[in-house]
Amino acid sequence: xxxxxxxxxxxxxxxxxxxxxxxxxxxxxxxxxxxxxxxxxxxxxxxxxxxxxxxxxxxxxxxxxxxxxxxxxxxxxxxxxxxxxxxxxxxxxxxxxxxxxxxxxxxxxxxxxxxxxxxxxxxxxxxxxxxxxxxxxxxxxxxxxxxxxxxxxxxxxxxxxxxxxxxxxxxxxxxxxxxxxxxxxxxxxxxxxxxxxxxxxxxxxxxxxxxxxxxxxxxxxxxxxxxxxxxxxxxxxxxxxxxxxxxxxxxxxxxxxxxxxxxxxxxxxxxxxxxxxxxxxxxxxxxxxxxxxxxxxxxxxxxxxxxxxxxxxxxxxxxxxxxxxxxxxxxxxxxxxxxxxxxxxxxxxxxxxxxxxxxxxxxxxxxxxxxxx
Numbered sequence: 085x086x087x088x089x090x091x092x093x094x095x096x097x098x099x100x101x102x103x104x105x106x107x108x109x110x111x112x113x114x115x116x117x118x119x120x121x122x123x124x125x126x127x128x129x130x131x132x133x134x135x136x137x138x139x140x141x142x143x144x145x146x147x148x149x150x151x152x153x154x155x156x157x158x159x160x161x162x163x164x165x166x167x168x169x170x171x172x173x174x175x176x177x178x179x180x181x182x183x184x185x186x187x188x189x190x191x192x193x194x195x196x197x198x199x200x201x202x203x204x205x206x207x208x209x210x211x212x213x214x215x216x217x218x219x220x221x222x223x224x225x226x227x228x229x230x231x232x233x234x235x236x237x238x239x240x241x242x243x244x245x246x247x248x249x250x251x252x253x254x255x256x257x258x259x260x261x262x263x264x265x266x267x268x269x270x271x272x273x274x275x276x277x278x279x280x281x282x283x284x285x286x287x288x289x290x291x292x293x294x295x296x297x298x299x300x301x302x303x304x305x306x307x308x309x310x311x312x313x314x315x316x317x318x319x320x321x322x323x324x325x326x327x328x329x330x331x332x333x334x335x336x337x338x339x340x341x342x343x344x345x346x347x348x349x350x351x352x353x354x355x356x357x358x359x360x361x362x363x364x365x366x367x368x369x370x371x372x373x374x375x376x377x378x379x380x381x382x383x384x385x386x387x388x389x390x391x392x393x394x395x396x397x398x399x400x401x402x403x404x405x406x407x408x409x410x411x412x413x414x415x416x417x418x419x420x421x422x423x424x425x426x427x428x429x430x431x432x433x434x435x436x437x438x439x440x441x442x443x444x445x446x447x448x449x450x451x452x453x454x455x456x457x
Contacts, residue, residue: 136163138187201441238363240324254367256364270322270338273312368433
């Protein structure tokens with residue numbers, strides 16, 4: 085991918101084919117990360133044979149990978165997709181204690197405190213957690229959530245639009261407020277969308293708590309357009325995406341992910357030798373997505389097995405080209421198309437989780453008053 089992703093997530097996610105996935109899909113399931121026939125709760129097939137994963141719309145995985153885990157553990161995974169990550173999280177908060185599923189995937193560092201403060205998760209340290217990068221483990225002492233992926237929320241641009249006009253694409257936050265880019269940018273609502281909130285936090289990190297509002301005033305005066313979520317922004321408003329071309333979209337700048345260009349290449353027919361979209365690497369905010377065992381889960385054993393699976397090498401290496409995010413485990417490798425066409429972000433903007441927790445609602449409220457109302 086979420087009010088935040090996918091996505092991832094995504095987290096977002098943040099890719100054309102992923103966002104088009106079905107809302108509720110029955111998938112072959114998962115198992116323990118060591119490949120044994122037993123799930124986290126005991127013997128193969130003990131208890132319910134179905135484990136339900138609640139997620140944002142960008143969750144996706146290869147059928148062959150999921151089928152292999154079903155054969156090993158006896159579990160089948162049902163995926164309940166619930167819109168953007170923010171909307172999905174809000175639904176879980178409303179049903180806490182009587183969750184719609186067993187595991188929630190897609191809460192990110194921008195909204196993690198909201199999920200934890202509401203007591204959504206039962207602590208569980210997934211098998212293989214020692215292979216997960218330390219800087220992604222934001223709940224390392226209590227293990228209420230498990231890091232699954234990272235992604236950089238950045239401005240994407242339509243290369244053809246700027247080449248045709250002999251106009252250099254923007255590279256920094258400052259550039260976006262310049263007259264040359266008036267009426268070109270579409271972003272997601274920070275109150276309802278993971279990438280929208282991530283982009284807002286990127287401006288807070290860049291301009292400070294006392295300067296981000298003035299910056300957004302400049303963006304509003306420069307014609308920024310705000311829509312509810314990533315799919316609308318990227319597939320309907322952004323002229324550089326495959327969906328945007330079909331819809332005759334007129335915004336050549338969009339808040340998306342550093343990994344969106346590989347998606348455009350992968351799903352193009354024929355595949356181009358160069359991605360049609362680029363990334364303004366000076367506008368990026370680092371997103372970390374987590375999964376957790378829902379408090380009150382009906383199939384706790386299956387949920388634990390699912391968390392083990394999500395950080396297994398097999399799933400982590402399958403994930404980039406299905407959700408267009410980066411693995412968190414040290415032994416997982418990125419596919420070549422991902423490294424060739426994705427952007428490398430050396431210095432993404434970040435905000436400490438405790439600072440986000442203390443100020444997120446105020447920042448979003450101020451942003452909404454300035455930009456939306």
